[in-house]
Amino acid sequence: MPKRRSNSPKKKQQPKDRSRSRSRDEENNGTSKNSNNRLLFAAVLGAVAAVTAYYWRNDAEDTPWQPRPSDAYAPLKKISGVLIEDFVPQRIIDELRYQLMDAVNGTCAAPTMVCFDPARVDVATGEAASLLPPWLANATAAEVVERPGASHCVQGIKEADAHAATASVSFVSSRDEFVAAKAVERAVQSAVGLPGSHGLFQQLLYYPEGAPGYASHRDCRDDAAAAAAAAGGAAPQERAFTTLLYLSDNASGDTDFPTLRVSIKPRAGLFVAWRSLKNSKCDPASTHAAGPVLVTDAPKLVLQRWYERTPYLPGPNAHGEPWTRCSLGEDGSVDSCRTYCASQRARAASDALRFGMEAFTAHKSGLDPDARAAAVEALSDALSLLPGLSLAQVLLAHALYDGAEIDEARICDLCARFLADYPSLKGVSEDAEVMLEELQCDGGLVERHRSLALHEIAAARGRPRAA
Numbered sequence: 177m178p179k180r181r182s183n184s185p186k187k188k189q190q191p192k193d194r195s196r197s198r199s200r201d202e203e204n205n206g207t208s209k210n211s212n213n214r215l216l217f218a219a220v221l222g223a224v225a226a227v228t229a230y231y232w233r234n235d236a237e238d239t240p241w242q243p244r245p246s247d248a249y250a251p252l253k254k255i256s257g258v259l260i261e262d263f264v265p266q267r268i269i270d271e272l273r274y275q276l277m278d279a280v281n282g283t284c285a286a287p288t289m290v291c292f293d294p295a296r297v298d299v300a301t302g303e304a305a306s307l308l309p310p311w312l313a314n315a316t317a318a319e320v321v322e323r324p325g326a327s328h329c330v331q332g333i334k335e336a337d338a339h340a341a342t343a344s345v346s347f348v349s350s351r352d353e354f355v356a357a358k359a360v361e362r363a364v365q366s367a368v369g370l371p372g373s374h375g376l377f378q379q380l381l382y383y384p385e386g387a388p389g390y391a392s393h394r395d396c397r398d399d400a401a402a403a404a405a406a407a408g409g410a411a412p413q414e415r416a417f418t419t420l421l422y423l424s425d426n427a428s429g430d431t432d433f434p435t436l437r438v439s440i441k442p443r444a445g446l447f448v449a450w451r452s453l454k455n456s457k458c459d460p461a462s463t464h465a466a467g468p469v470l471v472t473d474a475p476k477l478v479l480q481r482w483y484e485r486t487p488y489l490p491g492p493n494a495h496g497e498p499w500t501r502c503s504l505g506e507d508g509s510v511d512s513c514r515t516y517c518a519s520q521r522a523r524a525a526s527d528a529l530r531f532g533m534e535a536f537t538a539h540k541s542g543l544d545p546d547a548r549a550a551a552v553e554a555l556s557d558a559l560s561l562l563p564g565l566s567l568a569q570v571l572l573a574h575a576l577y578d579g580a581e582i583d584e585a586r587i588c589d590l591c592a593r594f595l596a597d598y599p600s601l602k603g604v605s606e607d608a609e610v611m612l613e614e615l616q617c618d619g620g621l622v623e624r625h626r627s628l629a630l631h632e633i634a635a636a637r638g639r640p641r642a643a
């Protein structure tokens with residue numbers, strides 16, 4: 177017999193009623209309906225917001241930052257910087273290096289689109305503005321397109337020319353894509369208190385020998401209004417902290433903090449982190465640059481991650497085909513070109529997630545009777561590719577919960593996994609908790625998933641490398 181249960185979680189109205197056998201008619205009236213509306217609102221709005229802005233956020237919560245005093249790095253004191261050597265065991269570094277090099281030689285290898293920020297190409301005429309670099313001399317012959325989230329782009333660039341533009345490569349991975357990156361996330365949480373739930377995507381950076389580096393900048397934004405506009409009206413990103421884990425030993429390519437007169441030389445296993453915001457403002461002292469890598473040096477490899485002030489739930493990875501973005505230097509010339517790319521697996525998972533979110537929204541709108549099944553299928557696909565994809569976990573739990581015949585064990589597991597990573601994401605975590613309660617899930621499930629995570633920390637922070 178198919179199980180009957182409430183249409184949506186109802187913690188507030190019926191805290192003690194865990195019955196899953198009431199009829200739908202009974203449920204669809206009075207206070208339950210208000211509760212349904214609240215949850216429907218949270219879920220759908222959240223999904224839509226995630227589609228448009230690629231994240232949910234919670235302004236109520238501040239990011240913790242509690243590094244051990246012994247890890248404080250005095251030269252970066254003004255920005256609460258820490259520096260930790262031998263942050264993770266060599267095997268973690270080896271795996272990350274392997275993933276990055278594999279991407280550089282494979283999925284990231286052939287960017288054919290270069291974008292300028294701000295616009296350097298006239299979309300109407302297709303003419304390149306002045307000060308374009310020589311490799312774009314015949315850009316007018318190429319197709320000029322607009323890319324959401326970037327400015328004007330030139331498409332169809334010859335591969336060799338695009339390679340000339342590739343000053344660095346950012347291989348953008350989901351938080352859970354690689355075991356090694358996940359282990360680093362846990363290590364960061366244990367060392368400086370930054371929970372993974374505040375982290376943006378992880379970036380594996382590659383600067384080839386001879387790369388000019390990355391021009392002086394801050395990772396935060398000064399102008400909240402401009403940032404909101406750039407985010408398409410959604411809440412702007414606020415990168416509050418930056419963490420770097422160097423994966424290579426270099427004689428050049430230092431991370432420089434000109435205001436603080438500090439230079440950090442890359443050394444495999446060296447971890448450095450600092451805060452960019454001071455009293456909620458973008459701190460000028462956090463200005464930094466990646467120095468040029470000498471032609472005689474080895475390529476510089478880094479795992480970089482930004483952390484938001486508040487929890488952040490990533491949506492689909494925005495990077496499809498590899499593409500290159502160039503920013504402008506102070507004199508208006510093009511500098512700091514970087515190629516962005518993601519793995520085939522992450523891209524496939526993102527496509528499934530995007531489709532699943534659309535289907536989920538259609539299901540919640542009540543207009544399409546087949547949408548729920550489509551959402552379940554697509555979100556399950558996304559999770560089979562990237563099991564830790566938190567947004568897919570919580571949406572799939574909701575979609576399954578709304579079905580006539582529910583797989584309680586699966587919903588419990590999805591909610592517990594989600595809550596182990598996102599214990600306090602406004603509106604979303606609460607719903608996951610309500611589902612756990614309504615389904616009378618095993619009370620220790622979340623804790624088990626959490627301790628699994630702690631186990632990963634212990635594994636990540638293994639014995640220091642031999643000198």
Ligand SMILES: O=C(O)CCC(=O)C(=O)O
Pocket residue numbers: 381390395429430431464465466467478480
């Ligand atoms: O590679 C580095 O040393 C720093 C990179 C950086 O600052 C950035 O990508 O925002």
Ligand SMILES: [Fe+2]
Pocket residue numbers: 393394395418464
């Ligand atoms: Fe930076």
